[in-house]
Every structure is written in structure tokens, then in C-alpha cells.
Amino acid sequence: MDNGPIGVFDSGIGGLTVVDALAKSLPNESILYVGDTARVPYGNKSKVRIQEFTNEITQWLIDQKSKMIVVACNTASSLALDYIKLKFDLPIIGVIEPGIHSAISITKNKQVGVLGTNATIKSDAYGEGLRAANDKISVVSQPCPLFVPLVEEGWVSGDVPTAIATTYLEPIKRSNVDTLILGCTHYPLLKSILRQILGSDVSLVDSGEATAAAVNSVLSKNNIVSNKNTGEIHCYVTDSRDSFEALAGRFVHANISTITHVDIS
Amino acid sequence: MDNGPIGVFDSGIGGLTVVDALAKSLPNESILYVGDTARVPYGNKSKVRIQEFTNEITQWLIDQKSKMIVVACNTASSLALDYIKLKFDLPIIGVIEPGIHSAISITKNKQVGVLGTNATIKSDAYGEGLRAANDKISVVSQPCPLFVPLVEEGWVSGDVPTAIATTYLEPIKRSNVDTLILGCTHYPLLKSILRQILGSDVSLVDSGEATAAAVNSVLSKNNIVSNKNTGEIHCYVTDSRDSFEALAGRFVHANISTITHVDIS
Numbered sequence: 001m002d003n004g005p006i007g008v009f010d011s012g013i014g015g016l017t018v019v020d021a022l023a024k025s026l027p028n029e030s031i032l033y034v035g036d037t038a039r040v041p042y043g044n045k046s047k048v049r050i051q052e053f054t055n056e057i058t059q060w061l062i063d064q065k066s067k068m069i070v071v072a073c074n075t076a077s078s079l080a081l082d083y084i085k086l087k088f089d090l091p092i093i094g095v096i097e098p099g100i101h102s103a104i105s106i107t108k109n110k111q112v113g114v115l116g117t118n119a120t121i122k123s124d125a126y127g128e129g130l131r132a133a134n135d136k137i138s139v140v141s142q143p144c145p146l147f148v149p150l151v152e153e154g155w156v157s158g159d160v161p162t163a164i165a166t167t168y169l170e171p172i173k174r175s176n177v178d179t180l181i182l183g184c185t186h187y188p189l190l191k192s193i194l195r196q197i198l199g200s201d202v203s204l205v206d207s208g209e210a211t212a213a214a215v216n217s218v219l220s221k222n223n224i225v226s227n228k229n230t231g232e233i234h235c236y237v238t239d240s241r242d243s244f245e246a247l248a249g250r251f252v253h254a255n256i257s258t259i260t261h262v263d264i265s
Numbered sequence: 266m267d268n269g270p271i272g273v274f275d276s277g278i279g280g281l282t283v284v285d286a287l288a289k290s291l292p293n294e295s296i297l298y299v300g301d302t303a304r305v306p307y308g309n310k311s312k313v314r315i316q317e318f319t320n321e322i323t324q325w326l327i328d329q330k331s332k333m334i335v336v337a338c339n340t341a342s343s344l345a346l347d348y349i350k351l352k353f354d355l356p357i358i359g360v361i362e363p364g365i366h367s368a369i370s371i372t373k374n375k376q377v378g379v380l381g382t383n384a385t386i387k388s389d390a391y392g393e394g395l396r397a398a399n400d401k402i403s404v405v406s407q408p409c410p411l412f413v414p415l416v417e418e419g420w421v422s423g424d425v426p427t428a429i430a431t432t433y434l435e436p437i438k439r440s441n442v443d444t445l446i447l448g449c450t451h452y453p454l455l456k457s458i459l460r461q462i463l464g465s466d467v468s469l470v471d472s473g474e475a476t477a478a479a480v481n482s483v484l485s486k487n488n489i490v491s492n493k494n495t496g497e498i499h500c501y502v503t504d505s506r507d508s509f510e511a512l513a514g515r516f517v518h519a520n521i522s523t524i525t526h527v528d529i530s
Contacts, residue, residue, distance in 0.1 A: 046505035240311035
């Protein structure tokens with residue numbers, strides 16, 4: 001038993017879709033969330049830089065008594081997860097492994113698509129992971145760099161997101177993919193448009209939901225489940241609270257207790 | 266006479282449209298450009314943070330013997346120009362004043378539009394400057410947060426940018442604006458789409474061109490014009506060179522001598 005918080009972080013606000021899934025499935029766990037909004041986005045930055053950022057935030061979350069760490073950012077999960085696993089002792093999971101396991105269990109024809117930021121797709125973390133898990137899997141990857149600014153602009157339905165998503169999904173539609181991993185924490189907010197374009201033949205894997213299931217199993221295995229009645233969500237942002245506060249409600253439905261500015265770097 | 270470089274900086278790659286205009290009109294001046302790509306974009310960050318970044322980069326450009334500073338970033342010009350002018354002794358100009366003066370000289374009906382990032386529009390730097398220059402001017406401002414990622418994705422023509430630009434320009438079209446300031450250094454790459462949507466009745470003000478004219482006059486006034494035959498362009502980026510190098514040719518037509526990584530923060 002451990003009533004310490006689960007430490008979750010993302011480059012910005014997108015990781016709140018993981019917080020949303022955690023709050024739904026593990027309502028008695030407290031969550032400490034860091035959005036590195038002073039340095040967002042990670043998707044167009046180098047591996048060295050992202051490892052440095054990830055290291056600093058993980059250390060800070062550990063200093064706040066986090067019992068485990070969830071790297072709720074696909075870019076940081078793909079570029080820096082192994083790096084911090086070597087440096088720190090507590091359980092650490094990313095959002096990529098859970099998404100891969102979920103996709104492998106769903107796909108029937110072994111053709112899996114992956115959408116992500118430029119950095120995530122370039123790292124081929126999903127492709128490598130999928131092929132390592134099952135060497136019969138073939139992977140179609142598609143970078144979608146405009147999806148994050150679209151979601152943050154609040155344009156999740158209508159002509160513009162439909163035109164952008166149609167362009168990005170064209171190679172996915174041409175393929176025989178039956179399962180599509182939403183490889184960025186912002187993308188679940190575009191689910192309905194993606195469903196509309198792809199139809200019901202393609203299953204969408206929301207890595208937030210997959211990650212929440214993985215967290216549950218890590219907590220049990222390590223005997224660090226909370227015995228509190230209810231958990232709280234506390235958010236920390238490295239830039240000002242304003243824009244985070246304005247957008248947070250789009251990403252997480254549970255109540256956020258506090259949003260506080262913090263200097264980490 | 267001073268053969269030192271003109272120090273130019275932006276949060277990322279967009280300021281290269283200013284470099285492009287400088288290289289065209291002042292080909293015998295050398296340019297030292299910093300793209301703060303490790304911390305791009307500035308448009309969604311707070312004033313305090315942007316002042317801190319601007320201060321660090323200005324100091325670095327001065328350490329490299331820059332004879333004047335051009336803040337080729339609308340967000341930093343609107344939020345941090347006065348701040349660094351108080352701290353440093355050399356001539357410093359931003360991209361906002363020149364854009365304002367150009368618009369004032371062009372508009373006939375005194376109705377001016379401004380496009381920019383969220384932070385630039387929220388600061389109302391253009392609105393305040395236009396009204397201070399002429400209290401009969403009325404201003405229609407429109408934030409266009411998707412334009413920067415669009416340009417960086419290379420989508421500067423076709424359905425998607427047309428749909429996005431049509432949405433953003435709707436309030437401008439409804440108004441009687443006869444002059445439109447492109448209040449972000451990325452936007453000149455969308456000129457042809459903007460012209461197509463607005464028709465020939467609206468004059469577009471490219472602040473890069475306006476800024477190059479202002480630099481010319483600052484150099485003469487301070488007797489710091491170069492007497493070299495040709496200038497060189499040297500670029501420094503705070504993240505890795507790769508993506509900057511891949512995109513730079515879209516923004517600047519002159520030859521870039523070197524692109525180097527530098528740690529400034």
C-alpha cells in the first residue's frame with residue numbers, strides 16, 4: 001500500500017487524456033501532473049534535449065513522493081524512457097508499450113497503422129515495438145504534425161479538421177490496416193473525425209486507456225495501490241497557468257484540484 | 266563604419282523571412298541569426314518567459330560583436346522589446362514598429378487588419394501602435410495559431426491552407442479593411458493564398474520588408490554601415506540543426522554560409 005501520487009507528465013496539456021483515463025479507472029489514486037508548457041512541443045526537438053527535459057521532470061516528481069512515473073508523452077516515451085529507467089529506481093511506464101500491446105491484441109489481419117508527431121514517427125518506436133512483439137505485423141506510419149495545434153485551437157469537428165485528417169489518413173485508407181494507434185495524447189480528441197473518415201472497419205487504439213490498464217497492473221504487482229477513498233488531481237505547469245487552465249477541461253472530465261506554476265529547468 | 270554583423274533572432278525559423286528581406290536590400294551586411302528552436306514556439310508562452318529568452322539571446326548576439334539587434338519575432342517584439350531596450354546600449358529594433366509605419370502610409374480608409382499568433386494579438390501591440398500613430402485608425406485583429414504549423418508542414422497552397430485561411434480571414438473580409446499586416450514572420454509564405462482570398466483591394470504588409478527598410482535607416486543614422494563587398498549569413502540554432510536545415514531554403518533565398526548548434530539558456 002502506498003498513498004503517494006502517481007507522477008504523470010507530458011510536454012504540455014495532451015497528457016491530460018491519460019489523466020482522464022486514469023481518473024476513470026483508478027478514482028482512488030492521486031495524480032501529480034506536470035505539463036512542461038514552457039518548452040512545449042517536444043515533437044520537433046532533438047533526442048538529447050528531450051532526455052534532458054524528461055530527466056529533470058522525473059527527478060522533480062520523485063522529490064514530490066511519486067510512487068510511480070507515467071511518461072504520458074509519446075515523444076518522450078519514444079526517445080527518453082529507456083534513459084530514465086536506467087537512472088531511477090521506481091516503476092516507470094510510457095504510453096507506447098501499452099498502445100502496442102492493445103493493438104496486437106486487437107488486430108486480426110496483422111496490419112497496424114500508427115499516427116504521431118514527426119519525432120515519434122521518425123523514432124519508429126511503435127514500428128519497432130510492434131515488430132518485436134510479433135514479427136508478422138506490418139506497420140503503416142503517418143506523421144500528423146498539424147493535429148496538435150488543431151486540437152489546441154479547439155477545431156475538433158468541421159471542414160478544416162476533416163480536410164487535414166483526410167489528407168493525413170490517405171495512406172492509411174489505401175492500406176489494409178484494421179487497427180490504428182493514436183500515437184499522441186492529443187489525438188483522442190479527434191476520435192470522432194477519424195472514425196468518420198475511416199469507418200467502422202478500423203479499430204482505434206487510444207493509448208490513454210491502454211496506459212491506465214497498464215498502470216493498474218503495475219500498482220498491484222508492486223503492492224503500491226492506494227487505500228484512500230478518493231484521489232486528487234494536482235497539476236503543475238512550467239509556463240503560466242492561464243492557457244493550460246483554459247484548455248484543461250477539454251482533456252480531462254474529472255475535477256482538477258489545483259493548477260500551479262513551477263520552475264523545473 | 267562597422268563591419269560587425271547585424272544580430273537577428275526569432276523563436277525559430279520564421280525570422281528568416283526578415284533575413285531574406287535584409288539580404289535582398291543590404292547584400293553587403295553580414296547577418297548573425299539565432300533561431301531559438303529548443304524553446305519554439307514563443308506564441309503560447311508568458312511575457313516573463315519571453316523576456317527571459319529575449320534577454321539571453323540579445324546578450325549572446327552582443328557577445329558575438331553584433332552592431333545592432335533585430336528582434337525578428339513578433340511575439341518577442343510585442344512582449345520584450347522595451348525590456349531589452351532598457352538593458353542594452355546598442356540600436357535595437359523589432360518587427361512591429363516598421364509594420365505599423367508601413368501600414369499607416371498605405372491605408373487610405375484608415376481601416377487596418379492584423380494577423381498574428383495568439384500571444385501577439387492578445388498583447389494588442391499592433392493595435393496600440395496603430396492607434397498611437399494615428400487616432401483615426403480602426404483595427405481588426407485576428408489570431409491565426411494554425412498558420413505557423415501549416416507553413417512548417419510546407420502546406421502553403423491547396424485545400425487545407427485555403428480552408429484554414431478562409432476561416433481566419435472571415436472577420437477581415439466582413440470589415441472594410443484596406444490594409445492587412447502579416448504580424449508573424451511565417452506568414453509571408455502564405456501571401457499568395459491570402460491574396461487569392463482577399464482579392465486585390467486589400468494591401469498586404471510584409472513586416473520583413475518593412476523591417477529591412479528600417480534597419481537601413483538605423484545603420485545610416487548611427488554610422489555603422491558596412492564597407493565590405495559582400496555579407497555572409499551565419500545561423501545558430503538552440504536545438505539540433507536537422508529540421509532547421511531542411512526548412513531554411515523555404516524562407517531565405519540568399520546563401521546561408523553556416524548553420525551551427527549553440528547552447529544559450
